[in-house]
Amino acid sequence: MTTNIEYGHLLVFGSVMVAAWSLVIYLWPRLLLSVYKRALLAKGFGGGPIPVNTLQTESQALFADPLHPPASASSLATTGVNRDTLLTAGWLDLRKGPLVLHVPDMAGRYYSVQFTDPSKNTVFAYVGKRTTGTQAGDYLITGPGWNEAVPDGVKRITSPNNGVLLIARVLVESDADLSTAYALSQQIQLLKVESIAQR
Amino acid sequence: MSRTTTYLAILVGIVCAWFIINSILINSILFPHPRNLRSDVVQGFLIGGGLAFVTAQIYARIKATKVNGWITMFGLGDPGNGMLLRAAHAQLFPGPVNVPQEAMYWWTNTDGAGHALSGAHDYVMHFPAGGLPPNEAFWSITMGDASNHFVANPIDRYSLSDRSGLARDPDGSVDIRIQNAAPAGRESNWLPAPTGKFILWLRVYIPGEAILRGDYTVPPVVEVK
Numbered sequence: 019m020t021t022n023i024e025y026g027h028l029l030v031f032g033s034v035m036v037a038a039w040s041l042v043i044y045l046w047p048r049l050l051l052s053v054y055k056r057a058l059l060a061k062g063f064g065g066g067p068i069p070v071n072t073l074q075t076e077s078q079a080l081f082a083d084p085l086h087p088p089a090s091a092s093s094l095a096t097t098g099v100n101r102d103t104l105l106t107a108g109w110l111d112l113r114k115g116p117l118v119l120h121v122p123d124m125a126g127r128y129y130s131v132q133f134t135d136p137s138k139n140t141v142f143a144y145v146g147k148r149t150t151g152t153q154a155g156d157y158l159i160t161g162p163g164w165n166e167a168v169p170d171g172v173k174r175i176t177s178p179n180n181g182v183l184l185i186a187r188v189l190v191e192s193d194a195d196l197s198t199a200y201a202l203s204q205q206i207q208l209l210k211v212e213s214i215a216q217r
Numbered sequence: 218m219s220r221t222t223t224y225l226a227i228l229v230g231i232v233c234a235w236f237i238i239n240s241i242l243i244n245s246i247l248f249p250h251p252r253n254l255r256s257d258v259v260q261g262f263l264i265g266g267g268l269a270f271v272t273a274q275i276y277a278r279i280k281a282t283k284v285n286g287w288i289t290m291f292g293l294g295d296p297g298n299g300m301l302l303r304a305a306h307a308q309l310f311p312g313p314v315n316v317p318q319e320a321m322y323w324w325t326n327t328d329g330a331g332h333a334l335s336g337a338h339d340y341v342m343h344f345p346a347g348g349l350p351p352n353e354a355f356w357s358i359t360m361g362d363a364s365n366h367f368v369a370n371p372i373d374r375y376s377l378s379d380r381s382g383l384a385r386d387p388d389g390s391v392d393i394r395i396q397n398a399a400p401a402g403r404e405s406n407w408l409p410a411p412t413g414k415f416i417l418w419l420r421v422y423i424p425g426e427a428i429l430r431g432d433y434t435v436p437p438v439v440e441v442k
Contacts, residue, residue, distance in 0.1 A: 028241060030257040038265025043273060046304040050311055084367045084375065098312070099361040099418060101376040128354040128422060134294070134313045138303055141294040141316050147354065148319060148423050178296075183313055189355060189422075191380055 047139035051183060057092035058109055064088030071117060073108040075203040078196055103187035104203045110182035112161030118214050119159055121145055122205035124152035128189040136181050143175045156214060169214050226274040233267045236260060277305035285437035287323040321428055323419040329437020336410040339396035339441040346389030351425025355379050363414040370409035377408050
């Protein structure tokens with residue numbers, strides 16, 4: 019009896035199937051985060067696109083009247099209901115060297131700055147009330163393989179990737195507190211290393 | 218868990234299974250047809266990708282915790298997570314999420330009895346004395362319509378939280394009223410609902426140990442008959 023089963027074809031089909039399965043599982047978080055990257059860099063919260071290595075805080079108007087987001091805002095930035103924290107976000111590219119994150123004195127207020135590795139959608143570091151306290155501080159964010167001296171008075175955060183998604187959340191206590199929370203959010207800043215060294 | 222994605226996952230699963238049965242069992246083993254390399258690669262890629270989606274959806278449902286209708290996942294955002302768990306997390310919480318120590322999120326689109334939440338009904342959420350979510354930052358319950366957008370209402374209230382000045386009953390418990398029309402005499406604890414279907418989000422930032430250990434139970438949303 020001759021068998022006509024095409025093992026070669028089955029092998030090709032099966033191998034490609036397993037490879038595609040692994041690839042899609044592995045890349046899913048990265049694809050998800052690339053959508054956020056595009057939304058931030060192209061549109062932002064309505065204050066215009068957010069250039070790489072800069073931060074943008076959502077406007078007080080958007081927080082106060084979330085029913086009417088600005089037409090220019092990314093729908094990703096305005097879908098999902100959050101009435102607790104003012105968001106500040108940006109995309110970091112550490113290929114040209116590290117950056118300094120400056121946070122102001124939050125005087126006990128809840129806030130967090132979340133550093134997400136966009137290749138895995140996992141968080142590799144936090145600055146904020148839970149982890150570093152609410153006093154003012156400067157943090158040097160370095161990419162992989164960076165090996166130079168860390169300036170005095172600056173703590174180092176090592177990123178596993180040159181790309182980083184940064185999201186800061188500052189608690190809004192009440193409507194009357196919105197402008198204070200906004201002013202504090204705007205003092206969360208990315209600085210060049212030179213500007214720290216010159217102090 | 219959204220019904221649309223459930224149906225989509227089932228549909229993709231059936232299509233993939235049918236293709237596997239059709240192209241392997243029937244066309245290759247039982248009644249061999251000539252095949253070419255290109256269709257092997259294309260079919261393998263599409264079916265592998267489809268099965269990846271189905272796997273991630275199933276694994277997400279296995280790893281999700283559902284109590285009283287409220288769905289959450291532990292271990293979001295942890296750098297030690299493997300690739301299958303990371304993909305599963307991205308199914309139910311598709312965004313740049315916090316780790317549990319920083320914040321826990323629960324959501325529900327059903328009441329405690331499993332019926333879809335709708336503004337056609339009135340609901341109450343009862344926190345017994347000392348039963349509000351333990352935390353070192355804040356907690357909140359936020360209303361979203363069926364597409365996860367804020368809901369317009371006459372008092373411009375979109376959430377209730379530890380900052381809302383919630384009224385307590387004499388025994389120290391807190392009842393949150395979730396309904397479309399204002400509850401007479403209980404406006405302070407009213408979370409306005411739309412007329413149609415809605416979802417609820419519970420956020421607890423810097424959650425207490427009881428939450429992180431899995432010992433804290435979120436009360437059900439109960440329909441008031």
